[in-house]
Amino acid sequence: MVKHSNPSRVYSIDVNPAAVHFMRENTRINEAYGVVVPMLGDAKKVVEERLHGIADMVLMPLPEKAFEYLPHVLLAIKKTGGLVHYYDFEHAKKGENSVEKVRTKVTKRLESLGVAFDFSFGRVVRPTGPNWYQVVLDISIKH
Helix, strand or coil: CHHHHCCCCEEEEECCHHHHHHHHHHHHHCCCCCCEEEEECCHHHHHHHHCCCCECEEEECCCCCHHHHHHHHHHHECCCCEEEEEEEEEECCCCCCHHHHHHHHHHHHHHHCCCCEEEEEEEEEEEEECCEEEEEEEEEECC
16 A cells, blocks of 8 residues: 555554564565554554544454444544545345445444535445455545
């Protein structure tokens, strides 16, 4: 990602020490020192304590925790706004639209937080089980 998008800084947070070790190794191998900053800790706490208002874009690649962490991610987005790349799992019976179900759930949460936003993209990434889908949304946040 760093080589193709040329960001000024990427903070990669993980609670797993082994994952952070491999992030550091990957950063070294790919000569991304100073751009990629591996951080050990729970993303909620790290954002609350160290990363307020600094992000143009936040990737939320862990669908199991994304909805719970959404309010905390908003703290990281710059005051001028930014993009949240949000993954979630959703159950949808035949005839139901899993992407719309996730949009509705996220809309309710963001509205309850008083956030101005719109969805710029959404799709099913893959099925994960009978009537279960992994969904991704790109959410433009407009503080």
